[in-house]
Amino acid sequence: MADKPPPAPAPAMKPKPKPSAVPAVAAPGAPPRTTPSLKKPPPLAPPTQARPLKPPPAHQYRQQQQQQQPEGRKRRYRSHRGGCSGRRVCCLATGFVLLALCLALAAACLAYLYYHPRPPSFHLQPLTTTRFRVGNSSAVSAMDVTVAVKVVSWNPNDRVSFEYGDGEGRVALADADGDIALGWAPVGGFRHGARSVAAVGFVAAAKGVVVDEAVAARVRDRYRRRQLAFKVVVDTHVGARAGAVRTGMVPVRLLCDGGGMAPRGGVSGTVVGPMSKCQVYLFRVRWFSLN
Incomplete structure (x- = not known):
């Protein structure tokens, strides 16, 4: 059986032409279409700065200092007073003990001189x-x-x-x-x-x-x-x-x-x-x- 001849190649496809951009034509009698313009945002306000406080008058400053000083003095006076009271109590107790020892020693000396004890x-x-x-x-x-x-x-x-x-x-x-x-x-x-x-x-x-x-x-x-x-x-x-x-x-x-x-x-x-x-x-x- 004789060989068949190869099939013929298919014809090449032609590319489709691209449509050209044609400006849209408004319809007759229709109002023209306008594009709205964007509004520009208002500028940002600068940050507010605190106004510097005015220094108080001299007499007010002196009054404030005078009001604060007595409180500190009272506190220091109270602490100093507490320390003095504790030391005073210790000194008084030590003094009483020494006085009692001296009195006991004096009484013992007087008793010895009066009785003059001797061992049997x-x-x-x-x-x-x-x-x-x-x-x-x-x-x-x-x-x-x-x-x-x-x-x-x-x-x-x-x-x-x-x-x-x-x-x-x-x-x-x-x-x-x-x-x-x-x-x-x-x-x-x-x-x-x-x-x-x-x-x-x-x-x-x-x-x-x-x-x-x-x-x-x-x-x-x-x-x-x-x-x-x-x-x-x-x-x-x-x-x-x-x-x-x-x-x-x-x-x-x-x-x-x-x-x-x-x-x-x-x-x-x-x-x-x-x-x-x-x-x-x-x-x-x-x-x-x-x-």
Whole structure:
């Protein structure tokens, strides 16, 4: 079959002619059409400026200053017045305290000059052993001791008396290897009048006190020769009274070293042999000694 010939090309399209701008013609008899003209906006007014204030007259300025000054002065005066009042109160309080201290010191000095108080003195009488036994057991040595103690006090004051409360007394046997406690006993209180002698006594007992054999031998030897040495400690409270004035009770300690034995046949309560002086410690402290 024979090939077909190619189709013929299409004819080119001619461009359409553009319509020419023809001015519009008004219709006959119609009024001519006019274009309204735009109005020009009015010009902006310049911004208004505040007029400067005129300065007040001189007399008005002076009046204003005079009105303001008293208020400031009053405030300053009030604050200054408050500070002065606080300082004044502090000064008055300090002055009253100092005055009270001076008056108290003056009263104490006058009372000391008038009463002239002196501490009482204490002496320990020789101790009486109502029972003294040292066991000879080979296993252990034990002591049974009963000791009567009496302390004599002398009040040298003419207008001052002392009051002693209930206390406690302890007795120990002095030895080179250490003191041997022999028991304690309660001590009753008493009143010690002016220019008078008072005595206080108690009985201490110890049973079954275990000691070394060497100590037991020394104690037996000293007992036969009546050379035992004792130490007595009494803890109590004391207060002073001068006329209508009375002080509070304070703790006191009575320490008596070097107490000896009464000779054979001595009766408890009688002075047989020299007495040993006792030390008095206020508040039970050694560096507060009264004698």
